[in-house]
Amino acid sequence: MYKAILAIRYLFKRRISHFSLVAVALCVFVVLVVMTVLSGLTSQFKNNAHLSVGDCIISTKSLVGFAYYEQFLEILDNEKIVEAASPVIKNYAIVKSVTTSSAVPYIERTLKIAGIDPVSHSRVTGFADWLHYNKTDTAKAFEPVYDTNLPGCVMGVGFLFDRDSDGNYLIPEQIPQFEIDVTSFPLTAKGALAKAGTGVVNTKTFAFTDCAQSRISADWQTIYLPFKEAQLLCGMAGAEKRVNAIHIKFKPGVDLPTGCETINALWQNFVTKKAEAAHANLLRKVKVQNWKIYSREMVAVAETQQTMMIFCFAMIGIITVFIVFVVFYMIVCHKTKDIGILKSIGVSNANIKALFLSFAFLVAACGSVIGTLAGWKFLVHINQIEDWLFEHFGFQLFDRTMYAIGDIPNTIDLKVLAGIISVAFLACLAGAFIPSRQAAKLEPVDTLQVNQL
Amino acid sequence: MNDNNFILKAENLHKSYRMGRTQVSVLKGLDLAVKKGEFLAIVGASGSGKSTLLHILGALDRPDKGVVSFKGQNLQQLTNNKLNKFRNAMVGFVFQFYHLLDELNVLENVFLPAMAGKSVLGWITSRAEAKKRAKDLLTQFGLADRVNHKPYQLSGGERQRTAIARALMNQPELLLADEPTGNLDSATGNGILDVFEKLNNNGQTIVMVTHDERIAQRAQRIITLTDGQII
Numbered sequence: 061m062y063k064a065i066l067a068i069r070y071l072f073k074r075r076i077s078h079f080s081l082v083a084v085a086l087c088v089f090v091v092l093v094v095m096t097v098l099s100g101l102t103s104q105f106k107n108n109a110h111l112s113v114g115d116c117i118i119s120t121k122s123l124v125g126f127a128y129y130e131q132f133l134e135i136l137d138n139e140k141i142v143e144a145a146s147p148v149i150k151n152y153a154i155v156k157s158v159t160t161s162s163a164v165p166y167i168e169r170t171l172k173i174a175g176i177d178p179v180s181h182s183r184v185t186g187f188a189d190w191l192h193y194n195k196t197d198t199a200k201a202f203e204p205v206y207d208t209n210l211p212g213c214v215m216g217v218g219f220l221f222d223r224d225s226d227g228n229y230l231i232p233e234q235i236p237q238f239e240i241d242v243t244s245f246p247l248t249a250k251g252a253l254a255k256a257g258t259g260v261v262n263t264k265t266f267a268f269t270d271c272a273q274s275r276i277s278a279d280w281q282t283i284y285l286p287f288k289e290a291q292l293l294c295g296m297a298g299a300e301k302r303v304n305a306i307h308i309k310f311k312p313g314v315d316l317p318t319g320c321e322t323i324n325a326l327w328q329n330f331v332t333k334k335a336e337a338a339h340a341n342l343l344r345k346v347k348v349q350n351w352k353i354y355s356r357e358m359v360a361v362a363e364t365q366q367t368m369m370i371f372c373f374a375m376i377g378i379i380t381v382f383i384v385f386v387v388f389y390m391i392v393c394h395k396t397k398d399i400g401i402l403k404s405i406g407v408s409n410a411n412i413k414a415l416f417l418s419f420a421f422l423v424a425a426c427g428s429v430i431g432t433l434a435g436w437k438f439l440v441h442i443n444q445i446e447d448w449l450f451e452h453f454g455f456q457l458f459d460r461t462m463y464a465i466g467d468i469p470n471t472i473d474l475k476v477l478a479g480i481i482s483v484a485f486l487a488c489l490a491g492a493f494i495p496s497r498q499a500a501k502l503e504p505v506d507t508l509q510v511n512q513l
Numbered sequence: 514m515n516d517n518n519f520i521l522k523a524e525n526l527h528k529s530y531r532m533g534r535t536q537v538s539v540l541k542g543l544d545l546a547v548k549k550g551e552f553l554a555i556v557g558a559s560g561s562g563k564s565t566l567l568h569i570l571g572a573l574d575r576p577d578k579g580v581v582s583f584k585g586q587n588l589q590q591l592t593n594n595k596l597n598k599f600r601n602a603m604v605g606f607v608f609q610f611y612h613l614l615d616e617l618n619v620l621e622n623v624f625l626p627a628m629a630g631k632s633v634l635g636w637i638t639s640r641a642e643a644k645k646r647a648k649d650l651l652t653q654f655g656l657a658d659r660v661n662h663k664p665y666q667l668s669g670g671e672r673q674r675t676a677i678a679r680a681l682m683n684q685p686e687l688l689l690a691d692e693p694t695g696n697l698d699s700a701t702g703n704g705i706l707d708v709f710e711k712l713n714n715n716g717q718t719i720v721m722v723t724h725d726e727r728i729a730q731r732a733q734r735i736i737t738l739t740d741g742q743i744i
């Protein structure tokens with residue numbers, strides 16, 4: 061009982077204990093805020109990466125692609141875990157503006173082609189959502205508003221328009237009317253460059269119909285074309301039509317690894333059956349991957365950041381331990397007299413240790429509560445604070461003209477919070493361990509003697 | 514003489530301190546016996562080892578050699594646990610510098626030994642009783658209106674009376690006092706000695722250490738510590 065009373069008094073009556081309290085609270089606050097913001101950004105990013113490809117991807121790295129996809133799509137149609145599937149043409153192209161008015165964006169660059177059917181691709185990915193003008197009627201994504209003779213194209217928003225300080229793209233209200241030439245290098249099923257007409261390249265004119273904002277790198281790299289047009293352009297519409305990938309979305313509740321295993325089994329079975337077919341070798345280059353593995357180049361960056369972050373926080377944890385250690389060491393030095401007195405009235409070493417450890421426990425508890433409340437309050441207002449700073453000082457945490465970030469994420473993950481608080485407790489107890497052991501070891505005579513001098 | 518008449522007995526006590534290379538022998542084969550109900554004063558010059566002796570008698574320190582026995586029980590043979598119980602229940606210490614806990618008020622300081630000797634549950638059941646005893650002791654020492662004060666709000670004499678109340682809290686058989694008046698003016702010091710006298714009249718065994726012959730005169734028996742021995 062006296063332990064609890066003394067621990068509480070030490071905490072509230074001693075200025076030095078207030079410092080340890082503030083140290084713990086600050087660490088909890090900082091870690092909570094940074095962890096929430098960064099892991100929010102990471103999970104947003106992962107979510108965007110997931111939305112951009114679907115759950116499971118059957119794909120080949122070869123630009124030649126693979127055939128018989130229509131038969132496999134039928135198999136997928138009958139598979140109960142599959143919600144939707146979308147075949148995709150993937151290739152590279154040189155894109156050059158035909159229209160050279162200063163009123164519309166001018167483009168002259170290489171881009172990735174994604175040949176898709178807008179409706180089925182929207183069922184697998186977030187494509188419909190990415191569109192600006194045709195959000196509600198995705199089927200019209202490739203239908204020009206002014207010249208119905210030309211096929212349409214959807215371009216990544218990143219290389220078309222600038223952004224304002226809130227991070228919003230400055231997209232004109234009216235669809236800008238301009239055309240581009242898309243030039244690609246068609247390949248035969250054997251992988252040779254196909255002669256198309258007189259040259260080895262295929263060029264076709266497309267009308268701009270929409271822009272897509274997926275909030276990942278695709279926004280700066282990709283032009284979406286109607287599936288059939290892209291297939292023709294890339295020389296994949298021959299006798300055995302080919303694609304480069306099939307993106308699949310699972311029904312809700314389907315476990316990702318299990319789902320992908322099922323698809324993989326179906327695919328391997330299909331490949332075996334097609335072993336004697338023409339260009340069966342192309343099928344063997346195909347891989348079935350879940351979205352995390354498929355986009356690992358992108359996701360790995362985010363995960364490296366997360367690892368770095370956890371590493372930084374391990375450092376903060378060590379610093380907390382040290383601060384608590386120093387403060388406790390000083391408290392023990394201040395309190396040697398008390399220790400002597402307590403021992404002279406028969407308090408055991410174990411109880412002295414327990415006294416200081418319960419004090420540490422209290423510091424951890426109060427520090428965590430204060431840090432959590434402060435962090436929570438700060439996070440609730442973080443976007444207002446950022447807006448205010450921007451209005452008054454022009455300061456922005458993330459330059460929205462550079463980064464595809466909307467609001468700063470501020471949802472506290474309870475698991476993260478629990479982790480931070482447990483680490484705070486561990487840090488306090490670890491920091492207090494040596495000083496309390498030392499306190500317990502003090503000889504009463506020595507401590508009482510010191511104060512007599 | 515019958516052993517049972519002695520509450521405390523020290524035989525052939527040796528204690529030395531090592532200060533770097535030199536060894537300072539403080540106690541050199543000291544013998545001492547304290548009778549039950551006795552008020553004993555130990556006098557000696559400053560640095561003669563009075564405090565050292567008192568600490569050893571109260572089991573706050575161990576002798577290098579020799580035996581201290583309390584009611585026939587050799588203190589060296591006690592386990593740490595038993596020693597803690599001994600300090601808690603059998604002896605009360607009064608120090609020259611009071612040694613009160615600054616974070617506790619006067620009443621809490623006084624019932625601290627009662628609280629320290631009990632588990633949480635034991636304390637809850639005996640709390641009211643302990644508080645009453647602490648208040649009674651403080652009233653007895655004229656501190657009834659000071660129970661909620663903090664030690665730093667008290668005068669030296671008041672602090673020392675608080676410390677005595679604390680020492681008596683668990684009704685120890687032996688009260689050990691190290692220069693209890695050393696820091697007080699003579700009037701206040703005499704007040705403390707009056708308290709001791711009264712306690713002794715009620716049967717309390719007291720061993721008091723002082724370098725002041727005049728203060729020692731208030732005790733029943735005076736012994737002198739010189740050169741590490743009682744003469």
Ligand SMILES: Nc1ncnc2c1ncn2[C@@H]1O[C@H](COP(=O)(O)OP(=O)(O)OP(=O)(O)O)[C@@H](O)[C@H]1O
Binds near residue numbers: 558565
């Ligand atoms: N912890 C210690 N380490 C080294 N020497 C010590 C220690 N404690 C006491 N001494 C020495 O032992 C001798 C006796 O000390 P002690 O405190 O017992 O004297 P005292 O008789 O109580 O003196 P005073 O009347 O001044 O209180 C002194 O010379 C002191 O320097």
Ligand SMILES: [Mg+2]
Binds near residue numbers: 691692
């Ligand atoms: Mg002394």
